[in-house]
Amino acid sequence: METHKKQISSFFTIPEPDSRPFKEKISEFCSTSTMHGLKIVGCHTTHIVRRILWLIAVTACFLFILTMLIVLMIKVHNPGTQTDISINTLEVGEGLQLPAITICSYNQYTLEYLKTAEGIRNWLFLSKLYPDIIPYTDFENLTGLEFNVSSYRENISNVLEVIRDASFNLTSSLKACSWNGQIQQCSSLPGTRTVFTDFGVCYSINYSNDSSYIIKVPGARQGIMIFAFDSFESYIFGENFGSLGFRILVHDPFEYPSVKQFGISVQPSIDTTIALKKNIYQFREGNGCQKRVPQLIGYKRYTENGCMAECVANCVYHKCSCKLFFQSGDYLICNSPESVQCARRSEKLCWTRRDYLQSCNCPLECEHIEYENRISIANYPSLSYKNLFSVLIPNTSLSELSRNAIKMTIYYEDLNVVTFIQSDSYTAEQIFGDIGGQMGLFLGASVLTIAEFCDFIIFALIDKIRCYFKSKKIVNIFQMS
Template structure:
């Protein structure tokens, strides 16, 4: 008996490379079928797929599957990536920045009408000028509450009674200025402009760009240049009612706008010489689709957000002021039925909060907002501006004055006149009342930070074209490969594998 064993012969399936794996995943997604990994077949789809992978792995256009990589280029492009370029430029002559100063004490109680006003307003609120701290009501809380009431009352009276403006409650620049120099040349009160703030009352700006003043330029840097001021802040124990700290508030800012002292600037203590060095930063951000900033914040359009337009109406756009206006209208006014006097007025239909209950209501709303994500409510109303100038400042302090300098200046008329109503001028009183300030450029260079697109549309097309040109190296044989796929698929369909057959022929 002879036994013949016949077994069907099949070519081994191609090796599944990373390219094949990507193709299998793509086909699975497109046809919503699961393609086996060479173990379990899924009919004609699997048959076609095996043939496609085989041709792609051996094609003369040896990297057709790399066209898949081009989708990564598209994904990257539509993520709108950008890079930040930092350039430092040197200049020989630059505009000196605007410098705004405020006395931390908003009320000059040496003026009889100011002291009378304070007593009347406190009496209306059942408060007294005499503060005695307790465990339940610490002195710091009582002093700050009294100051809030006085500031709010003054803002309310200024708003409803225009004749009230004639009664200046705060310090004037003549009351404060002892000496003024810019790059070694004398300056005086005529070089300053005055503006009023809720926080500090009268504030004064040097080198503001307006019709009355010309911007000062400088070609000098370092501590021996810039603006030098000697300032009197009030006699200790006589001109510091409801004030827990004494000193000066300073803001270095762009010449074209009035600063928001609620968010910008820093406090400087009396009894010191403060050197404030300045470095300029210019920012240029990308607008949509790369970012959400607004390119032109000098004007508003009809389709702009309501609070953005309200901020523009006040003057130069500030996102922080816009956010405050948003908080005012969405949270404070609906809850307290009045507006926070520390926020600019944009709607005259609401009165300013000025009673104790109203001020406590504002504090309560503010405390609740501390744990709330305000971006949900206000981000769309207050866009970031694409172009911005920032002044980075650093400070150094030295003890001021020396004993020698005090004895040199104590008989200077414009200084002694500030103390004559309070008794003899002593070194201790002088040190607790006066500050020496010097603002200067650290250097004349400025830093320019610019956002630049990492990929333009032309770049994306170029990359894709380059990939096709690099990887789709075609020959004459390449054009016959689709025919090869067709022939191979037809062959496999016509020559289906046969089962193993054992034929036994018996001979007797």
């Protein structure tokens, strides 16, 4: 029992400080250290020249490690980026959602609208709003109608409705669409609606991300086919005047359709096939993108381009107290010549001023969906297709079909979703791996070796302090006696 008590008391008893010379302690530490080279440096029986050479080698390796640590810290502060590619292949039975397809005509305003006196009155009003893109026209020779030009309207309350009525019509331009092997009117396809874009009045298929547009097999047969007839004889002046055909944008259904900037032009008398691949870009937060982004008013999904468009709309409103007809925001549409000209000037100015765009607070989205396209074309239609178009477009000659018929096919080339993931090019695992590898290569050291150094330094200091106070206490005792 007493032996057991002695063991317990000795366990809690603080040992006497090690009063050996510091040189002797270092020699003992070097002889027991796991770091290579220190055993020879601290061994007294080794020749002094050999010990000095090993000391130089160990010191040089140690300084090299310190230099590399500084370089690594710089890399940690500026890690750079790398891009990893991940390919997700869909299994049998799974499918990809068809993107939204926005279709616009280069014939922004149709001649058919001028066949009535009401249309001419509205057209004259639009020509006052947009004198540079809708110039005054000789309506009597153009339409065969007699009309008093002086009776044009000074103001129209619903500008949006007038512009929509004057623009190209979905039913008259897009004759038929084929989806799931069924030919039908394009207007009857799910999720088809009128959209106002920077290219004018357009029509978008699958704008609401309808669940019925699922493609489970790649290839043109499983895509959507559009038959159109674009009579260039009916072309009149407009903002896009000078070209023939359509402009198409394939985009995510929830994103802002910037047709003028990113659309694809499709010309008449051509069969155009557009093969799609879906790509997803995931950017590293802090490298230009932010997860906390402002909520857009007119679009469900945030994009940098959509944010810029809303910012420019706000700029136009603050300068002119109204907006252009295609801009988003809960603002009044400009309906007078002065306000429209002010808005158009302000829009161009806001888009071109870099300092203003930088103040818009429109960071890059951290996830961006893009539909990569590959376009191929062929002459269209062939003679055998005349019977088909005679049903869709009665009383149309083959020469008219050859000049004006358009066929578009949009499909997935494959059902692979390619994801580009941006990440730090130098991660924490690489940092520890580099440090450990260099320490092991040049010094034969590890984390435990560093612990040995810390243990030796700490307890050497403790012994030094305890010896100091112990000697001071003895001196005081002698002085008191």
